[in-house]
Amino acid sequence: xxxxxxxxxxxxxxxxxxxxxxxxxxxxxxxxxxxxxxxxxxxxxxxxxxxxxxxxxxxxxxxxxxxxxxxxxxxxxxxxxxxxxxxxxxxxxxxxxxxxxxxxxxxxxxxxxxxxxxxxxxxxxxxxxxxxxxxxxxxxxxxxxxxxxxxxxxxxxxxxxxxxxxxxxxxxxxxxxxxxxxxxxxxxxxxxxxxxxxxxxxxxxxxxxxxxxxxxxxxxxxxxxxxxxxxxxxxxxxxxxxxxxxxxxxxxxxxxxxxxxxxxxxxxxxxxxxxxxxxxxxxxxxxxxxxxxxxxxxxxxxxxxxxxxxxxxxxxxxxxxxxxxxxxxxxxxxxxxxxxxxxxxxxxxxxxxxxxxxxxxxxxxxxxxxxxxxxxxxxxxxxxxxxxxxxxxxxxxxxxxxxxxxxxxxxxxxxx
Amino acid sequence: xxxxxxxxxxxxxxxxxxxxxxxxxxxxxxxxxxxxxxxxxxxxxxxxxxxxxxxxxxxxxxxxxxxxxxxxxxxxxxxxxxxxxxxxxxxxxxxxxxxxxxxxxxxxxxxxxxxxxxxxxxxxxxxxxxxxxxxxxxxxxxxxxxxxxxxxxxxxxxxxxxxxxxxxxxxxxxxxxxxxxxxxxxxxxxxxxxxxxxxxxxxxxxxxxxxxxxxxxxxxxxxxxxxx
Ligand SMILES: Nc1ncnc2c1ncn2[C@@H]1O[C@H](COP(=O)(O)OP(=O)(O)OP(=O)(O)O)[C@@H](O)[C@H]1O
Ligand SMILES: [Mg+2]
Numbered sequence: 182x183x184x185x186x187x188x189x190x191x192x193x194x195x196x197x198x199x200x201x202x203x204x205x206x207x208x209x210x211x212x213x214x215x216x217x218x219x220x221x222x223x224x225x226x227x228x229x230x231x232x233x234x235x236x237x238x239x240x241x242x243x244x245x246x247x248x249x250x251x252x253x254x255x256x257x258x259x260x261x262x263x264x265x266x267x268x269x270x271x272x273x274x275x276x277x278x279x280x281x282x283x284x285x286x287x288x289x290x291x292x293x294x295x296x297x298x299x300x301x302x303x304x305x306x307x308x309x310x311x312x313x314x315x316x317x318x319x320x321x322x323x324x325x326x327x328x329x330x331x332x333x334x335x336x337x338x339x340x341x342x343x344x345x346x347x348x349x350x351x352x353x354x355x356x357x358x359x360x361x362x363x364x365x366x367x368x369x370x371x372x373x374x375x376x377x378x379x380x381x382x383x384x385x386x387x388x389x390x391x392x393x394x395x396x397x398x399x400x401x402x403x404x405x406x407x408x409x410x411x412x413x414x415x416x417x418x419x420x421x422x423x424x425x426x427x428x429x430x431x432x433x434x435x436x437x438x439x440x441x442x443x444x445x446x447x448x449x450x451x452x453x454x455x456x457x458x459x460x461x462x463x464x465x466x467x468x469x470x471x472x473x474x475x476x477x478x479x480x481x482x483x484x485x486x487x488x489x490x491x492x493x494x495x496x497x498x499x500x501x502x503x504x505x506x507x508x509x510x511x512x513x514x515x516x517x518x519x520x521x522x523x524x525x526x527x528x529x530x531x532x533x534x535x536x537x538x539x540x541x542x543x544x545x546x547x548x549x550x551x552x553x554x555x556x557x558x559x560x561x562x563x564x565x566x567x568x569x570x571x572x573x574x575x576x577x578x579x580x581x582x583x584x585x586x587x588x589x590x591x592x593x594x595x596x597x
Numbered sequence: 598x599x600x601x602x603x604x605x606x607x608x609x610x611x612x613x614x615x616x617x618x619x620x621x622x623x624x625x626x627x628x629x630x631x632x633x634x635x636x637x638x639x640x641x642x643x644x645x646x647x648x649x650x651x652x653x654x655x656x657x658x659x660x661x662x663x664x665x666x667x668x669x670x671x672x673x674x675x676x677x678x679x680x681x682x683x684x685x686x687x688x689x690x691x692x693x694x695x696x697x698x699x700x701x702x703x704x705x706x707x708x709x710x711x712x713x714x715x716x717x718x719x720x721x722x723x724x725x726x727x728x729x730x731x732x733x734x735x736x737x738x739x740x741x742x743x744x745x746x747x748x749x750x751x752x753x754x755x756x757x758x759x760x761x762x763x764x765x766x767x768x769x770x771x772x773x774x775x776x777x778x779x780x781x782x783x784x785x786x787x788x789x790x791x792x793x794x795x796x797x798x799x800x801x802x803x804x805x806x807x808x809x810x811x812x813x814x815x816x817x818x819x820x821x822x823x824x825x
Binding site: 192198199499 | 645675678681683685687689694696698706707709710712716755
């Protein structure tokens with residue numbers, strides 16, 4: 182069997198060598214297809230990974246809020262269920278806002294290896310300075326652990342998260358809000374909460390809202406400060422969680438939600454619209470790239486089809502000698518696969534060179550120099566190689582089947 | 598002793614559009630080991646058609662071909678291919694060599710397909726076969742670099758590659774001058790008489806006919822005479 186494959190390979194290479202020019206053209210078609218596949222997918226996947234990373238890292242992987250997915254059952258319904266009696270006009274019981282078992286939930290989340298969790302209390306506030314007012318979403322955090330969930334310090338200017346503890350009622354707002362209020366670090370502003378508590382606070386740092394998407398209207402204070410502002414001592418309405426592998430956030434969230442109730446929102450759920458858009462983007466990319474590879478395989482089809490037609494006489498003599506019909510089919514199939522393999526191999530080289538060029542182009546956006554993020558993952562090579570070899574094999578197989586149908590007697594009669 | 602090759606009432610009809618064209622109309626004969634048989638007859642009488650049937654390249658419409666006493670009509674296409682590879686050697690008028698390969702590689706091909714010998718052994722044996730046909734030192738040439746007579750001898754060497762018991766030739770000397778055709782005839786005599794192979798040779802060449810042990814004459818797809 183292997184001896185036979187070696188023989189068929191020998192014959193296939195002899196055919197390809199005779200038609201070297203056509204073979205090389207077909208091979209270059211495949212290699213251009215593979216090269217551009219690699220360059221384009223490296224760019225697309227690279228930018229996507231980069232984008233998702235900022236998406237993931239700019240907020241906690243999972244946020245638990247004091248809301249449920251379905252409204253809670255009223256006690257009367259719980260008691261009587263769907264009995265014969267229907268009750269209308271029941272007065273709904275007022276829920277106490279806040280996460281009820283938050284210390285236990287925090288423990289449960291932290292019990293999962295590698296997971297960090299931190300409590301927070303958030304709500305709407307108005308910040309006033311020099312007669313100007315800004316409405317902001319204030320989050321009260323514990324600076325000692327909040328940085329483990331999201332690295333806030335990275336995007337802070339003029340101070341650190343830990344500085345919140347160094348002054349009475351420290352506050353962090355975005356650079357943009359700071360500009361609009363005309364407030365600087367060290368200035369004292371007035372905060373009033375939605376429940377009517379008014380306090381003075383001092384700005385200890387700014388969040389760079391250019392660097393951090395969606396941070397413009399955010400403000401941070403100590404958890405303690407927030408609890409006083411919202412008049413909810415010892416209550417938190419958020420648990421923020423970081424998981425070691427962001428891909429697992431969805432399953433971890435679902436698991437804890439089943440156990441504890443409340444809404445455990447993973448980053449995947451939060452960014453579902455964006456993720457859907459990325460899926461569509463990927464579908465478009467793979468459609469375009471498959472079309473490139475499909476076109477490349479037309480070249481393989483042409484060269485193999487021509488070979489089969491030109492080698493009818495050789496096919497007849499091989500059959501008379503004792504080669505089976507599947508032997509001759511294999512010869513031409515091998516020719517296609519060889520063209521595909523050589524094309525894929527040279528395409529790998531071309532693709533790597535293209536990536537190298539792309540990676541070296543600097544882009545200047547508002548004074549900062551950026552390079553295109555590229556994904557040079559091995560699996561891109563595997564996909565490009567696999568798809569191009571597969572389509573080359575199909576493109577060769579179609580004409581190769583014709584080789585098996587050549588009737589040696591017809592050819593011998595015609596020549597005699 | 599059973600015959601090496603036997604044709605029993607072999608008929609071959611070509612169905613062409615509406616009408617049937619009879620190529621071979623009921624032919625029976627047998628050939629023993631060591632026998633050199635010439636098939637003669639006017640152009641178009643069905644000699645080549647009969648040869649393709651005897652060589653298992655074509656299937657008879659009626660009747661049967663037996664090889665070493667074994668029936669062949671019930672065999673699958675692959676089994677017939679296998680028999681061709683192991684037992685039958687073909688030589689055609691237009692020497693049909695594969696142009697991309699050297700003389701030696703052409704001769705080695707059937708051995709490599711049979712795979713009883715390694716590639717090196719097959720090529721060594723191919724060189725010996727070429728030497729025996731007076732082509733010493735010519736093995737590295739491609740067919741396009743050889744004369745007609747040389748190519749025909751390469752084709753004969755190739756037909757001998759797997760040590761076949763039956764050699765079928767279709768006008769092997771049709772393209773050769775008298776010197777070359779004389780040489781080919783002597784090779785066939787040696788292959789039959791000294792090596793015990795059965796040889797069936799379709800020919801228009803009087804020299805070949807005279808050198809054969811038997812002459813089968815055909816007309817219109819039938820045997821009209823069988824002379825010793
Ligand atoms: N495809 C075909 N369609 C119709 N008739 C055919 C076909 N092939 C062969 N024939 C006919 O079959 C008959 C036998 O042909 P064959 O080639 O066997 O003759 P032959 O004896 O070998 O002739 P030659 O000595 O010229 O080679 C001829 O009359 C030929 O015209
Ligand atoms: Mg003929």
